[in-house]
Amino acid sequence: MNLALLLGLAAVLSLLPAGKLPISVQRWLLPLAVALLGVAIWHGACALTQTTIFPTPLESFAAIFELARSSRLWNDVVASLFRVTWGFGLAALVGIPLGLWIGWRTRSFLAFNPLVQGFRPISPIAWIPIAILWFGIGDISAIFLIFLASIFPIVVGTTAAVQNIPQVYVRSASNFGLTGFELFRRVVLPAAMPQIITSLRIALGVAWLVIVAAEMVGMQSGLGYLVSDARNMGKRYDLVVAAMILIGLIGIVLDVLVRQLQNFDEVRWGFAKR
Amino acid sequence: MSTTGQPKVRFERVTKDFERRGEALRVLDPIDLVVEAGEFVCLLGPSGCGKSTLLNIAGGFEAPSSGRVVIDGEAVQGPSPQRVFVFQEYGIFPWASVWDNVGLGLRALAKDLQYERIQATIDLVGLTGFEKSYPMELSGGMKQRVGVARALAVSPDVIYMDEPFGALDSLTRLTMRAELIRIWQTRKPTILFVTHDVDESIQLADRVVVFSPRPGRIAGIVEVDLPHPRDLGSSRYGEIKNQLYELLGVRHSV
Numbered sequence: 001m002n003l004a005l006l007l008g009l010a011a012v013l014s015l016l017p018a019g020k021l022p023i024s025v026q027r028w029l030l031p032l033a034v035a036l037l038g039v040a041i042w043h044g045a046c047a048l049t050q051t052t053i054f055p056t057p058l059e060s061f062a063a064i065f066e067l068a069r070s071s072r073l074w075n076d077v078v079a080s081l082f083r084v085t086w087g088f089g090l091a092a093l094v095g096i097p098l099g100l101w102i103g104w105r106t107r108s109f110l111a112f113n114p115l116v117q118g119f120r121p122i123s124p125i126a127w128i129p130i131a132i133l134w135f136g137i138g139d140i141s142a143i144f145l146i147f148l149a150s151i152f153p154i155v156v157g158t159t160a161a162v163q164n165i166p167q168v169y170v171r172s173a174s175n176f177g178l179t180g181f182e183l184f185r186r187v188v189l190p191a192a193m194p195q196i197i198t199s200l201r202i203a204l205g206v207a208w209l210v211i212v213a214a215e216m217v218g219m220q221s222g223l224g225y226l227v228s229d230a231r232n233m234g235k236r237y238d239l240v241v242a243a244m245i246l247i248g249l250i251g252i253v254l255d256v257l258v259r260q261l262q263n264f265d266e267v268r269w270g271f272a273k274r
Numbered sequence: 275m276s277t278t279g280q281p282k283v284r285f286e287r288v289t290k291d292f293e294r295r296g297e298a299l300r301v302l303d304p305i306d307l308v309v310e311a312g313e314f315v316c317l318l319g320p321s322g323c324g325k326s327t328l329l330n331i332a333g334g335f336e337a338p339s340s341g342r343v344v345i346d347g348e349a350v351q352g353p354s355p356q357r358v359f360v361f362q363e364y365g366i367f368p369w370a371s372v373w374d375n376v377g378l379g380l381r382a383l384a385k386d387l388q389y390e391r392i393q394a395t396i397d398l399v400g401l402t403g404f405e406k407s408y409p410m411e412l413s414g415g416m417k418q419r420v421g422v423a424r425a426l427a428v429s430p431d432v433i434y435m436d437e438p439f440g441a442l443d444s445l446t447r448l449t450m451r452a453e454l455i456r457i458w459q460t461r462k463p464t465i466l467f468v469t470h471d472v473d474e475s476i477q478l479a480d481r482v483v484v485f486s487p488r489p490g491r492i493a494g495i496v497e498v499d500l501p502h503p504r505d506l507g508s509s510r511y512g513e514i515k516n517q518l519y520e521l522l523g524v525r526h527s528v
Contacts, residue, residue: 119419168361171335175353176379186378190369269368269410 003058004044011037041248055238063242067226077250079221080211083139087146088207092200095151096200099158099196100267104188107161116159120152124210128217137218145214150203157199161192194270197261205259208251282311282464283332283432287341290327297332300489301327307437307483311431314458314465316475318518319485325468327333327435328490332466333359333434343434345419355379357432358425361422366409372396375420379428381451383419391427398457399423415446422454425450426461435467439474451477472518477504484521494521 014033021029039057046056055063102108102116131141165188173187210267215224223243230239245262262271290302302324309315317460319324330336332343334353343350345357358379359365366375379393396405409417418438425433439447451474458465469475475482479498486493496517500510519525 069365168365169367170362171353172365172367174335174362174379175333175359176357176424177355178378182381187367190367191368265371265408266369269408272410 004040004047005058007036007040007043011040018214039061053235053237055241059238060241061246063236063238064245067239067242069131072226073246076221076226077246079219079225080215080223081250083142083214083222084146084207084211086139087143087149088204090220091147091151091154091207095154095203096158098191098214099155099199100162100188101118102155102183103159103162103192109163110212113159113214116152116155125187125213125216128213132217135217139219141217142214142219145217146207146210148189149210149214152205153203153206157202158192161195161199162188164195180188187195190266194262194267197267197270200261201255201258204254205251208247208254211247221249279417280311281308282345283307283309283466284344285328285332285341286344288328288331288343289335289336290324290331291338291339302338303491305487305490306493307480309464309467311464312409314467314478316479316482317466317468317485318472318475318482318485318522319470320522321470323485323487324490325485329359329436329457329466329468332432333357335359344413356430357430358428358430360418360421360425360433360435360438362437366417368409370408371405372407372409372412372423374399375409376423377425378424394416395423395427398426398460400453408524414442414452415450418442419453420451422457426457426463427460430463432464434508435465437468437470440469447474452503454478458474459502460516472515473506475518476514477501478499479508482518484518486523493523496521 004243011033014029014036043057046054064073067076098112100114111201127145127148131144135141135144169187169191173183178186211222212227215222216228219225225244226243230236230243262268281522282301285305285307289300289304290301291300292298304472305328309383310345311382317328319325327336331338332350334357351356352358367378370378373396376395379386380388380391383391393405399422401419401423403418404412404416404509406504409420413418417448439450442450455478460479467478476498482496482498484493484496485491496514498504498514500508500514
């Protein structure tokens with residue numbers, strides 16, 4: 001209990017002078033202080049309820065170190081990232097051209113959009129039996145599920161991106177005689193690119209989000225497998241929470257990475273604050 | 275006068291109707307107008323009088339409901355690099371550098387010719403040193419210089435300008451008008467320039483075509499017989515201004 005009070009106090013104290021600090025410091029300090037406050041509440045709740053099953057923050061962080069020492073952690077992270085990379089990569093490879101086509105051609109939009117909207121709300125979890133039926137137990141099933149989860153944000157986002165291209169760009173292009181592939185390469189694609197990047201960012205978040213579900217297809221590795229394995233093998237809830245924290249942290253790193261795409265000269269205009 | 279007397283753009287009984295809730299809405303009553311080669315003509319009128327629609331029809335972006343626009347003896351069927359549009363805002367591509375924007379219409383030329391033309395046009399509009407900049411790094415006035423340069427680069431016969439300086443502050447607007455006149459005198463394209471600013475039309479045009487409110491009709495045509503650079507304080511300037519206000523049906527005093 002004392003630890004909880006101490007942590008909470010530290011969090012509140014660090015927030016008090018925050019308004020006077022430069023924004024670059026606040027950007028780090030504020031989320032850290034809020035996280036610290038959350039940990040304090042978590043610890044306090046554990047102490048109050050005197051639970052013996054749910055792990056305290058300390059036990060959870062200890063579990064992370066236990067995983068790190070056993071080399072299992074590294075294998076699980078790599079296995080999960082491998083599946084997400086393939087599933088997401090294939091989704092981008094298929095989804096971007098598909099979205100461009102559906103967005104550009106009115107008739108392909110009429111034909112395919114209802115289908116896209118109908119498949120979109122089906123949870124990847126519902127696909128698990130079919131994935132196993134088609135691809136068996138293994139990486140391909142997991143990759144297929146991640147592919148399914150991430151292709152829809154990409155297709156829908158890219159379609160909207162193309163449809164939202166201002167008329168003035170298309171008119172300028174036709175005024176200077178741009179047609180066919182050249183019109184596409186010089187105007188349609190670059191005009192849609194900022195919104196495509198945003199949809200990729202959302203899709204990567206979703207791909208990582210479904211990693212736990214995707215590894216329910218009988219995988220024997222990965223952070224998602226770690227979650228279900230730790231529960232089944234002797235109710236190691238400290239490992240469950242440790243895996244959850246790791247999934248969250250890696251998710252932040254992935255988002256920061258994909259956000260770097262916004263810094264290219266050709267797309268910076270789409271993200272500038274006006 | 276600076277014109278050659280050769281007819282360049284001819285509007286023949288051009289009308290436009292838009293459909294709104296199943297009803298035809300007349301935007302333009304039959305318009306007849308001849309613009310001579312090398313002439314600078316302003317289309318002046320209140321918002322919604324159809325002057326921009328007329329320009330879009332001339333540019334080939336919209337089809338007239340009846341009548342036709344004839345350029346060099348041929349009816350306009352669609353947009354062409356011989357007749358280039360400068361849009362009010364955002365017409366240039368924000369994803370391309372100044373250099374690539376200006377080179378947009380020169381893709382068919384040999385590389386060294388392209389290079390020469392792009393640099394010459396950038397120099398002409400006063401953007402030397404900004405070749406590698408992107409539009410978001412430029413001021414409003416400079417962006418519009420890029421738009422003008424992109425149009426000039428293809429040496430068009432006709433340039434259509436749809437309130438190109440409308441988004442600029444009043445001081446930049448004055449500079450841009452002077453620049454436009456300088457460039458026009460260098461290259462001598464035919465310019466059709468849409469504006470709702472009376473002063474702008476007197477400062478730029480050889481002739482001002484005044485439009486009545488919807489449905490758009492030509493209320494009158496005023497010749498601006500003042501040599502460039504124009505003295506904005508001269509009595510003739512004031513006379514023309516009064517004449518235009520009268521045609522617009524607005525009182526000249528507040």
